[in-house]
Amino acid sequence: MQTSETSYQTEHVFSISSEEELISCFRERDQKKLLLPDNLKYPFNVRSYFTWKEPSGVYTYLLFKMPNWDMPRGVAFKRTHTGGEPTGGLCNWCNAYGSSEDIGLLSVAMNxxxxxxxxxxxxxxxxxxxxxxxxxxxxxPDKNIADLFSKMSKLFENLSGSKKD
Incomplete structure (x- = not known):
């Protein structure tokens, strides 16, 4: 596991060397809706995980790698709009509290x-x-960061275990 000198014990750093490598981290179904950030310079290092939103805000992308994985894995989350007045919510991953503008339903197509x-x-x-x-x-924060990484890795385990379409 490659760790950053200024990071916590549970964090790790990985590199992405090209646009092609970044795209290959995502499932084929997610590659179809993938919009890469304009300002990326390759190669780049990632501290723990990398995330960005596409301009319309419909999709949020997550690139993540556990130390025992051969390569990083990516997923496209789709924002689920819930109508009505803004409400408060608690993030299931980090336990942060925020309005429905901050905390919301993000969905992943399993198949x-x-x-x-x-x-x-x-x-x-x-x-x-x-x-x-x-x-x-x-x-x-090490325990909470480790819990976050566990929840993220569980998401990717569920993706790889889901029935192929």
Whole structure:
């Protein structure tokens, strides 16, 4: 496991060397809706995970790698719009609280017939929120970061275990 000198024990760093490598991290079904950020310079290093939104805000992308994985894996989340007045919510990944603009349902197509939805931070800034919360409380965030990574890896395990379309 490659770790960053200034990071916590549970974090790791990985590199993406080209646009082709980045695209290949995503499932074929997600590659079809993939819009890469304009400002990426290759190669680039990733601290723990990399996330971005496409311009319309419909899709949020997550690139993640566990130390025992051969290569990073990516997924496209689709924002689920819920009508009505803004409400509060709690992220299931980092336990941050926010309005429905901050915390919302993001869905992932598991296959042609099944989607899973997650009530999580819309911008997927979970690790930053965990670090900020730990710093304010004077606590070490390692356990919460490890829990976050466990939840993310579980998502990818479910994706790879879902029936192919």
């Amino acid at each position: 042609a017939n099944v989607s899973n939805s997650y009530l999580i931070c819309q911008d997927l800034r979970c690790i930053e929120k965990i670090e900020e919360s730990a710093m304010l409380a004077g606590k070490n």
